[in-house]
Amino acid sequence: MVTYIKGRGDRNLRELVDLENGVISREVYVNEDIYAQELEQIYGRAWLLVGHESQVENPGDFVLGRMGEEEVILTRDRKGKIHVFLNTCRHRGMKVCRYDDGNALVFTCPFHAWTYDTDGRLVGVPHHRDAYFEELDKSQWGLAEVAQMCNYYGSIWATWDPKAPSFEDYLGPFQRTVRWAFQASDGTDAGVELYKPAQRWRLPSNWKFGAFSFAGDSAHAAMTHLSVNAAAIGPQGEVEGGGRHPLAAPFPSKRGYMSSRELGHVGQLAIYEQPGVADYRDTWLLEPGVDDYWRETREIKQQRFANEYLHMQSDGQFHIWPNATMSDWRILMWHPHGVGMTESWRQYQVDKNAPKHVKDAKRRYVMRYCGPAGITESDDMENWNYAHPASLGMVAQRFPYNFQLGLHHNHQDERIPGVTIGDRGPSEENQRARLRRWVEFMEAGSWDDIFPVRKNGKSNGRSKGGNGINPTW
Amino acid sequence: MTIQSADTAWERMLLEREIERFLYDEAALLDERRFSEWGDLLAEDIHYHMPIRRNVKFGEQHRENTDTESEISWFDEGKRTLMGRVRQLNTGVHWPEEPFSRVRHIVTNVRVMSVDGDEVEVSSNFFVWSNRLRDECVMFIGTRSDILRRDSETGWKIAKRLILLDQNVLLAKVFSTFF
Missing domain, CATH: 3.90.380.10 (Naphthalene 1,2-dioxygenase Alpha Subunit; Chain A, domain 1)
Incomplete structure (x- = not known):
C-alpha cells in the first residue's frame, strides 16, 4: 500500500x-x-493508448508515441509484427529515433552508433570484438520494450506492467465501446485509419x-x-x-x-x-x-x-x-x-x-x-x-x-x-x-x-x- | 502602376513598397482587433494553410510540412471558416480572447517573388507576440508565402496564404489570432 x-x-x-x-x-x-x-x-x-496500426502500415514504418511523460517508438518490424519501445539507447540514453515518423531498416543511435533492428534487438555495437572482446551479451541490451501490447481492432495499447490484466479484462464493459470507435461507418470492424x-x-x-x-x-x-x-x-x-x-x-x-x-x-x-x-x-x-x-x-x-x-x-x-x-x-x-x-x-x-x-x-x-x-x-x-x-x-x-x-x-x-x-x-x-x-x-x-x-x-x-x-x- | 509593367528596377521597387505597406496595414488591423475589416482583405477563394512541421530524415524534406491534400494541419481552410472565426472573436465570449490579448504582428523580410498578371507571390517573415491577462506570453515565429491579387475596385486581396510556423509540438495552448 x-x-x-x-x-x-x-x-x-x-x-x-x-x-x-x-x-x-x-x-x-x-x-x-x-x-x-x-x-x-x-x-x-495502466494500459495506455499508443497509436493505431494504420500509422505503421509497412514493415519498417515507425511513428513516435508517448506513454506518460516518456517517448516511445511504435514500429512494425521486418516480419510485420508491431512493437512499442522506449525511445532511449540502452548504452548512454540518447534517443535512438528523433524523426516523428518514417521508415527505417534499423535505429542507429547518433551518440556511439549502437544499432537496433526494428524488432528491438541490438544488432550492432562498435568495438564489439576489439574492445568489448565479445564479452558484451547483445541479447541482453535490446531496446526496452513494453511488458504487454494489444492490437485491439487496430488500436495499439501497451503497459509497462507484466502483471496487468489482459486488455480485454482491463476494458470490462467498455470493450464494445472501444471496438465501436474503430469500426467503419458501415459497421466493419477495424475499418478505419488515422x-x-x-x-x-x-x-x-x-x-x-x-x-x-x-x-x-x-x-x-x-x-x-x-x-x-x-x-x-x-x-x-x-x-x-x-x-x-x-x-x-x-x-x-x-x-x-x-x-x-x-x-x-x-x-x-x-x-x-x-x-x-x-x-x-x-x-x-x-x-x-x-x-x-x-x-x-x-x-x-x-x-x-x-x-x-x-x-x-x-x-x-x-x-x-x-x-x-x-x-x-x-x-x-x-x-x-x-x-x-x-x-x-x-x-x-x-x-x-x-x-x-x-x-x-x-x-x-x-x-x-x-x-x-x-x-x-x-x-x-x-x-x-x-x-x-x-x-x-x-x-x-x-x-x-x-x-x-x-x-x-x-x-x-x-x-x-x-x-x-x-x-x-x-x-x-x-x-x-x-x-x-x-x-x-x-x-x-x-x-x-x-x-x-x-x-x-x-x-x-x-x-x-x-x-x-x-x-x- | 499596373503589375504587368513591373519590369524595371524602379517599378519592382515601387511594387515591393506597395506590397509591404499592404502587409503592414493588414498586421495593424489584427493588432487593433479590427477583425471584420481584416476579413475584407481575404479573397472569396482564399486558401489559408498552416501545416504541421515534421521532424524528418535527411532526404525526406519534401515530407516536412503536412500537405493540404490528405494530411492534418493546424489551419487548412477557406473564407467561410475564417469569417466564422472573426464572428467568434467578435462575440465577446470567446474565452481565449476575452479579455483580448495584447497581440503584435511584426512583419519583416518582405520579398516579391514573382508577378503573374494581377497576382503577385510574396514571401514574408513574421514574429507574432501575444501577452495575455497578467503574464502569459506566447511567441510565434515563421514565414509566409502569399498570393496577393489586385482588385481594381477594392485594392489588394489575399488569395492564398501558406504559413510555416517554426514549431513542431505547438508551445502555445491555442491559436487565437491570425497570421
Whole structure:
C-alpha cells in the first residue's frame, strides 16, 4: 500500500478525495509529490493508448508515441509484427529515433552508433570484438520494450506492467465501446485509419483537467462554448442555428453518464429502446456528394445490426482510464508533462475505404473543430489553463473542488451490467468514477490490489488495501 | 502602376513598397482587433494553410510540412471558416480572447517573388507576440508565402496564404489570432 504523500506532513490520500460528499482537495491536481507518484503508480501500470496500426502500415514504418511523460517508438518490424519501445539507447540514453515518423531498416543511435533492428534487438555495437572482446551479451541490451501490447481492432495499447490484466479484462464493459470507435461507418470492424499526423501541443495545466473532464462534463458546454455557434462550423453550415455537431436523425434511446466505478472507464453514451441503427440524415450540405457516401454506409450498418441493441456503441464519447478520450471520429490524449503541463494530442479516424472527397470533407471539419486552432476546443483550453494556477495558492488549497453535480443520483440497468448510470440531467458521476479509480491506483502496491476489482464494495480478498475510512468505496 | 509593367528596377521597387505597406496595414488591423475589416482583405477563394512541421530524415524534406491534400494541419481552410472565426472573436465570449490579448504582428523580410498578371507571390517573415491577462506570453515565429491579387475596385486581396510556423509540438495552448 502506498497511502502517504510527502509534503506538508504525511497524510492519507483518502483525506484528499471524499467521494461520499463529492469534495476533492485541489492538491490532487496541483501537488508535485502526488504528480510524481502518479507517474509511477498510474502510468507505470495502466494500459495506455499508443497509436493505431494504420500509422505503421509497412514493415519498417515507425511513428513516435508517448506513454506518460516518456517517448516511445511504435514500429512494425521486418516480419510485420508491431512493437512499442522506449525511445532511449540502452548504452548512454540518447534517443535512438528523433524523426516523428518514417521508415527505417534499423535505429542507429547518433551518440556511439549502437544499432537496433526494428524488432528491438541490438544488432550492432562498435568495438564489439576489439574492445568489448565479445564479452558484451547483445541479447541482453535490446531496446526496452513494453511488458504487454494489444492490437485491439487496430488500436495499439501497451503497459509497462507484466502483471496487468489482459486488455480485454482491463476494458470490462467498455470493450464494445472501444471496438465501436474503430469500426467503419458501415459497421466493419477495424475499418478505419488515422489521418496523419497527430496534432500535439502544450496546455499549461495538470493533465487531469482535460482527462477527467472530457466525457463527463456536459455542464461546461453552455458557458464554455457560448461563442461557437457564431462560427457555424458544423458540416451543415448555418442551417438550424449553426450548431457544431453534424445533424442526426432521432432514435429511441436514453443518453446518460455511464461509468465503470470499478475500472474508471466512463462515457456519455446511450442505451437503446429498440434494436438497429438510426436513419441517416443529410448534414454535409456544403460539400456536394459527401452525404451520399455516409448514407450508403449507414444503410449497410442498419442491415448488419438490424436486430442488435447497440448499447454504449453508437453515439457519444467515452474515456478509457487513465488518459484516452475518444469517440468514433476523434482520439484525445492527455499526456502528463510536469505537474502543471499537459501535452495534448488529437488524432482522427476515417473510413479506410472512403473516397477522397469524403475524407477531405471530414478532415476539414475535424481541423476547424478540434485542437489548438479548433473553434470549439480553443475555449476549453483557456478554462483548463487558468484553473490550474488559481488552484496553486496556499489559501486556495484550503478550498476543495466541488464534484457534487448529480451526486448519489445514479442507477444501474440490467441491460449494461457493471455500469453506473447518471441520467437525470448533467452529472459529474463520470468524473467521480475516475477519481475513485485514481485513489485505488495511487494506493496499490501492485495489480493484485486493483484487479480483479472489488465486488459490491468489498475487498477481492487479495487486496491488502482498504483502511475503512470510506465504506462506500 | 499596373503589375504587368513591373519590369524595371524602379517599378519592382515601387511594387515591393506597395506590397509591404499592404502587409503592414493588414498586421495593424489584427493588432487593433479590427477583425471584420481584416476579413475584407481575404479573397472569396482564399486558401489559408498552416501545416504541421515534421521532424524528418535527411532526404525526406519534401515530407516536412503536412500537405493540404490528405494530411492534418493546424489551419487548412477557406473564407467561410475564417469569417466564422472573426464572428467568434467578435462575440465577446470567446474565452481565449476575452479579455483580448495584447497581440503584435511584426512583419519583416518582405520579398516579391514573382508577378503573374494581377497576382503577385510574396514571401514574408513574421514574429507574432501575444501577452495575455497578467503574464502569459506566447511567441510565434515563421514565414509566409502569399498570393496577393489586385482588385481594381477594392485594392489588394489575399488569395492564398501558406504559413510555416517554426514549431513542431505547438508551445502555445491555442491559436487565437491570425497570421
